[in-house]
Amino acid sequence: MYTIVERQDLLPKVHLLKIQAPKVAAAAAAGQFVILRIDAEGERFPLTIADWDVKAGTVTVIYMEIGASTRKLAKLGAGDAILDFAGPLGKPTEIENFGTVVCVSGGFAMATIVPIARAMKEAGNRVISVVGARSKDLFFWHDRLEKYSDEMIVCTDDGSAGIKGVVTEPLRDLLASSTKVDRVIVIGPSVMMKFCSKTTQPFGVKTIVSLNPIMIDGTGMCGCCRVSLDGQTRFACVDGPEFDGHKVDWDGLLVRQKSYVAEEAVAAERCRCKEEGCGSHG
Amino acid sequence: MAKAGLNRIDMPKQAVAKRIQNFSEVATGYTPSDAHIEAARCLQCKKRYCVEGCPVNIDIPEFILALREGDMPEAARILKKTNSLPGVCGRVCPQETQCEQACILNKKEVPIAIGRLERFVADWEREHSAEVNLPKSLKPKSGKKAAVVGAGPAGLTASAELARLGHDVTLFESLHTAGGVLMYGIPEFRLPKDIVQGEVEYVKSLGVKIELNAVAGRLFSLDDLFKQGFQAVFLATGAGLPLFLNVQGENLNGVYSANEFLTRINLMKAHSFPEYDTPVKKGKKVAVIGGGNVAMDAARCALRLGAEEVSIIYRRSEVELPARKEEVENAREEGIKFHFLTSPVRFLANEQGKVRAMDCQKMELGEPDASGRRRPIPVDGSEFEMDIDLAIIALGTRPNPLVMQSAPDLQVNPNGTVAAGISGQTSHKAVWAGGDIVTGSDTVISAMGAAKRSALVMDEYLRSL
Numbered sequence: 001m002y003t004i005v006e007r008q009d010l011l012p013k014v015h016l017l018k019i020q021a022p023k024v025a026a027a028a029a030a031g032q033f034v035i036l037r038i039d040a041e042g043e044r045f046p047l048t049i050a051d052w053d054v055k056a057g058t059v060t061v062i063y064m065e066i067g068a069s070t071r072k073l074a075k076l077g078a079g080d081a082i083l084d085f086a087g088p089l090g091k092p093t094e095i096e097n098f099g100t101v102v103c104v105s106g107g108f109a110m111a112t113i114v115p116i117a118r119a120m121k122e123a124g125n126r127v128i129s130v131v132g133a134r135s136k137d138l139f140f141w142h143d144r145l146e147k148y149s150d151e152m153i154v155c156t157d158d159g160s161a162g163i164k165g166v167v168t169e170p171l172r173d174l175l176a177s178s179t180k181v182d183r184v185i186v187i188g189p190s191v192m193m194k195f196c197s198k199t200t201q202p203f204g205v206k207t208i209v210s211l212n213p214i215m216i217d218g219t220g221m222c223g224c225c226r227v228s229l230d231g232q233t234r235f236a237c238v239d240g241p242e243f244d245g246h247k248v249d250w251d252g253l254l255v256r257q258k259s260y261v262a263e264e265a266v267a268a269e270r271c272r273c274k275e276e277g278c279g280s281h282g
Numbered sequence: 283m284a285k286a287g288l289n290r291i292d293m294p295k296q297a298v299a300k301r302i303q304n305f306s307e308v309a310t311g312y313t314p315s316d317a318h319i320e321a322a323r324c325l326q327c328k329k330r331y332c333v334e335g336c337p338v339n340i341d342i343p344e345f346i347l348a349l350r351e352g353d354m355p356e357a358a359r360i361l362k363k364t365n366s367l368p369g370v371c372g373r374v375c376p377q378e379t380q381c382e383q384a385c386i387l388n389k390k391e392v393p394i395a396i397g398r399l400e401r402f403v404a405d406w407e408r409e410h411s412a413e414v415n416l417p418k419s420l421k422p423k424s425g426k427k428a429a430v431v432g433a434g435p436a437g438l439t440a441s442a443e444l445a446r447l448g449h450d451v452t453l454f455e456s457l458h459t460a461g462g463v464l465m466y467g468i469p470e471f472r473l474p475k476d477i478v479q480g481e482v483e484y485v486k487s488l489g490v491k492i493e494l495n496a497v498a499g500r501l502f503s504l505d506d507l508f509k510q511g512f513q514a515v516f517l518a519t520g521a522g523l524p525l526f527l528n529v530q531g532e533n534l535n536g537v538y539s540a541n542e543f544l545t546r547i548n549l550m551k552a553h554s555f556p557e558y559d560t561p562v563k564k565g566k567k568v569a570v571i572g573g574g575n576v577a578m579d580a581a582r583c584a585l586r587l588g589a590e591e592v593s594i595i596y597r598r599s600e601v602e603l604p605a606r607k608e609e610v611e612n613a614r615e616e617g618i619k620f621h622f623l624t625s626p627v628r629f630l631a632n633e634q635g636k637v638r639a640m641d642c643q644k645m646e647l648g649e650p651d652a653s654g655r656r657r658p659i660p661v662d663g664s665e666f667e668m669d670i671d672l673a674i675i676a677l678g679t680r681p682n683p684l685v686m687q688s689a690p691d692l693q694v695n696p697n698g699t700v701a702a703g704i705s706g707q708t709s710h711k712a713v714w715a716g717g718d719i720v721t722g723s724d725t726v727i728s729a730m731g732a733a734k735r736s737a738l739v740m741d742e743y744l745r746s747l
Contacts, residue, residue, distance in 0.1 A: 027501050037458055043550060043559035044458075069559055084458040086495035216550070216560075219456050219497055220682050221466075221522035222542035228533055233526060238684060252533055255635035259535045263561035270556045 002085040005058055007077045010140040013065040014108050015074055016050070022057030024087045030115035031093030031210065031242055034061065035218040037084035038072050045069055046215045046237075048112040048187075049088060059087070062111045068267035071275075089218045090241045093208070097124040099182035102174060103149070104167050104196055106132040106188035111141045112210075113187045117148040120185075126150050128179075130170055132192070136161035167192065168199045175203040183208065186245060190254055197245030209245040211236045213256060228252050290392040291320040298615050302585055305470040305553060308612060309373075317402045321350040324394050327386055332396060335384030337731025338371075338439075340364045342381060342396055349403060355414045358407035361400060362416060366442035366485055367435065367730065369408060369477040370464055372401025375727045376606050408480050418488060421448035426744040429454065429512040431498045431685065434462020436518035436717030436729035438485050443737030444516075445488040449744055452512070453485075454496040459549065462520055464726070466549040467541070469579050471586070472609075475548070499684035504692070504713065513747055514712050514740045517700065518733060521679045521718035527571065531629030532675075536563055536637035540572070540580045540676035547583050565672025568592045569640055571626055572676030573602070574723075578609040580674045581618045589672070592618050597625040597645050597658040623647070623658065627665065629673060640668050681719045689713075697722065706736035714740055 006018035024034065033048045051060035065074045076082065093116050101120045105113040110131050121127050129149040133139055134157045146152050153170045154162030163170055167188075175181055184207040186196040193209040200207040213225040213236050220238035227236055228249035234240065294310045295301070301308050312320065324346045332342045341360050348357035361368040377383075377397035385393035407414065426449050430441045433455035441453045459465050464478045486492060496502070498519060507515055524539035526532055543562065546552040552562035568584040570577050573596035581592045594613070596603065599622045603610060614620075623645040632638040644664035647656035680698045693701040693709035699722055706714040714736040717729030 023496075023501055032500075041551075041558045068556075072559075084495050086456065086458070086497055088500055089497065216542065216545055217457065219500075219522075220684060221524070222545055223524050223526065223539040224542045226526075226533055233528070233533065238682075249533075252635075256533065256535060258635075259563075260561050263555065267556050267559060267561070 001081040001083060003081045004076055004078055005056075010062065010108075010111075011138060014062065014140070015065070016060060016062045016111075017073075017076075018053075018058045018060050019082070019085060020057055021059045021085050021087075024059050024085065025052040025054050025057050028052040028059060028088045029092035030095065030119040032088035032090050033218070033241065034059065034085055034087030035089060035215065036061075036073070036082055036086075038069065038076070038082050040083065042072070042083065043069055044084070044216055044218070046089070046212075046218055048109075048210070049115070050111045051115060059085075062108050064108050067264050068271040071268075071271050086218065089237060091239070093119065093185070093242060095119045095123050100126045100128065100180060102128045102130060102171065102181050102184045103145075104130045104132075104171060104184060104186040104188070105145075106167055106192045109187040109189075109210075110139065110145065113185070114141060114144050114148070116185055116187075117145060121148040128153065128174065128181075130155070130167050130174075132156070132167035132188075134158065166195075168195050171196060172199050175200060175205060181205050186210075190250065190257060193245060194248075194250040194254075197248065197250070201246050207245040208242050209248065210241050211243060211248065211253065212241070213253060214259060227256075289323065290395055291316045291398075293395075293398055298617075301471065302616050305586055307474050308471050311405055312398055312402045317349060317399060320395050321346050321399060323387070324350070325386060331384040331386055332381045332394070335381040337380065337727045338365050338734050340381075340400070345403060346394070346396075346399060349399060354403065354406050354410070355416065357403045358414070359416050361403055362407075362484075363419065365730070366439060366488075367481045368400050369404035369481055370435070370473060371727055371730070372397050372399075372404055373473050373477075374464075374468060374725075376725060378607065380727065405477075408477065411480075418446070420446055420488065423450070424448040424744060426450065426514075426747065427452070427512045428514045428516065428740060428744065429507045429510075430516045430518060431507075432456075432462060432518040432520055432717075432719075433460035433482070433492060434518060434520050434717065434729065435464060435726045436520070436719075436733040437462065437516070438482065439730040439733035440516045440518060440716065440737045440740075441490040442485045442488055443734055444740060445485075445490045447737065447741045449741070451489070452491045452493060454493050454498060454502075456495070456497040456519075457549070458494055460492050460494065466545040467576065467579070469544065469548055469583055471582065472579065497684070499686075499688040503688035504685070504710070505689070508712070514714070514744055516706070516733070516736055516740065517685060517708070517713060517715040517719055518717045518729070519682060519685050519719050520729075521681045521699075521723045523680045523682045523698075524675070525677045525679060526675055527626060527677065529626060529628050531631060531637065534629050534631050534637045535635055536565070536671060537629055537673045537675065538563070540570070540576045540674050541679065543580055543674050544576070544583065547587075553583075553587060562587065563672055564588055565670070566590045567670045568672045568674065569595050569626075569668065569670045570674045570676055571595045572678070573598065574604045574676060574678065575606060575609055576678075577674075577676035578605045578613045578618075580676050582613055582616060584672065584674065585616055585618065593668075594618055594620045595624050595626060595640075595642065596620065596622050598655060599623055599647060602655045625658065625660070626673075630667070637670060637673055640670050640673060641665055642668055679718075679723050681722070685719075704735070705739040706732060707739065712743070
């Protein structure tokens with residue numbers, strides 16, 4: 001069992017958990033993830049490591065309530081425990097002094113990109129962060145990202161903060177400006193990563209994306225998370241999750257992510273019935 | 283070829299119509315009277331060919347004699363002396379090519395049903411473990427620490443042997459449950475999971491500590507184990523990396539590797555979705571590509587999920603099928619269709635990106651290849667389309683490279699297996715390896731045999747320190 005030592009509600013549906021897992025904390029690196037299983041009936045699902053504390057022996061994950069399992073997780077708080085917590089998984093982000101690195105994030109990935117921005121900064125890079133959200137109420141960990149960024153560019157769909165529009169626009173402006181960009185890293189919803197990759201491609205700037213396909217074991221034994229890269233099949237859990245965004249078959253990935261939409265709806269409905277006590281589901 | 287029936291006692295089974303509706307064990311096991319009649323046929327040979335045929339050299343005539351004399355605790359003790367997983371082996375070993383093939387009776391009539399008797403004794407012991415506390419014959423503590431990586435059949439066997447020999451053993455497992463392929467691969471209807479867990483508990487009772495969720499190559503490297511004070515390591519991470527066909531459309535929704543399909547069902551209990559949270563696709567027309575035991579298991583699982591038609595697609599002919607005859611027979615009885623000399627060339631999608639059909643071509647057999655089996659050659663112009671809504675690829679597996687990536691000084695063969703000598707010695711002086719990580723996908727019992735040989739050599743090494 002892995003004890004939750006702290007919970008923070010960052011947004012109405014986005015929560016942070018600090019979990020006691022000293023060995024995982026000691027081995028973690030930027031860009032890696034964990035696989036959780038809440039209870040004996042639970043499914044295994046991946047979450048990116050947002051932070052870790054070797055001394056305290058804790059690993060921090062941030063997640064959004066989107067389906068049955070994340071809603072189940074949202075019922076737990078400090079003092080509760082989850083059954084399984086395996087990690088760190090995946091290859092760590094390639095960290096080097098590239099020169100200027102642009103870190104683009106959206107949604108709750110604005111937290112998971114922080115360890116990457118930190119590692120890039122510590123490696124001597126000039127870090128420019130581009131953060132996007134629908135509106136200004138959906139920002140969090142802004143201060144943390146700012147700490148490791150030489151420059152911060154904020155965008156909102158509704159214009160309530162920063163530039164009005166999506167992240168691809170300032171990204172294109174940056175690449176077209178006199179700033180020499182050596183590497184772009186994008187973490188966020190697949191559609192955002194796809195369009196950021198399309199934005200950077202004409203400029204020939206290496207663009208790393210952190211893919212989020214469906215996973216089960218997370219150790220390379222099933223191929224559920226397979227993605228096509230320039231026609232070659234790769235397993236995101238062991239070969240990634242970070243890949244060259246210019247090589248990813250985005251449409252294939254987007255279709256595979258929707259494999260279980262019908263089943264997810266059944267599970268979510270069952271979850272809702274249980275919460276509301278409709279009585280027809282044990 | 284086994285001579286049918288004669289005087290060997292048949293295994294009672296669930297009726298076909300009933301068993302395809304459930305995931306319960308198909309073979310229901312000998313009754314005490316079945317077991318006694320079968321045991322009475324054993325000639326108690328002086329020259330024990332059967333023991334030589336067993337990869338872990340169980341004292342077969344002795345346990346059969348104890349059973350015959352009604353001394354069940356003694357029969358169980360004899361089994362457990364050499365085999366920590368008799369309930370598993372009695373069920374999944376290919377006895378027809380091992381102990382039973384070597385049985386002297388095989389020359390004239392039919393061999394003793396050694397596997398079924400082993401299973402009978404193991405099941406008896408499990409049901410009576412509370413009142414019959416078998417002695418564990420543990421050697422005095424050596425004060426030496428050994429790490430075993432991977433809790434499949436090889437890892438469990440090596441751990442049990444090393445613990446019996448007096449060493450302090452920690453077993454590291456990447457999944458949330460110990461058992462390896464016994465838990466995620468072989469379905470409940472061939473190997474009930476409570477039997478596997480019962481045998482895991484037995485291994486723990488010998489003093490083995492099991493650390494779950496411990497992913498070798500990520501959470502720790504081989505060097506980390508030595509830094510933590512382990513003095514010898516046994517690598518048994520198996521061959522879990524699935525092979526794909528590398529044809530067009532293979533990444534469509536509805537195309538599974540057998541490992542994924544079986545893991546969802548066996549380990550995650552997706553057949554009980556939504557009581558369990560993991561979903562699995564239930565196809566109506568299912569194609570399983572491959573001809574081994576894993577293909578049979580996947581096909582029979584798909585049928586039990588409610589498929590109308592399940593087909594095995596195999597590129598060679600029936601003679602070359604690598605699956606156990608008994609499993610092919612079970613699959614046939616259950617209505618699985620077989621398409622021999624057939625190979626997929628591409629998968630076709632519907633407008634939602636889900637598989638709707640598979641283009642196949644017919645094959646003919648040419649000269650024998652490196653494996654000694656006749657090589658399939660495509661027949662020109664023989665392409666045809668088969669309507670399917672689920673495909674499961676069961677072409678075999680290779681060792682997972684994760685562990686090896688974390689141990690650069692470990693010598694690895696071009697096919698991804700770890701290079702190891704007969705007792706499992708690797709290029710690293712304190713590291714042994716055994717089971718599928720060395721041989722590529724093979725049987726449970728050969729993995730256990732390899733583990734046992736390594737444990738004995740590791741014992742010598744540890745004592746020499």
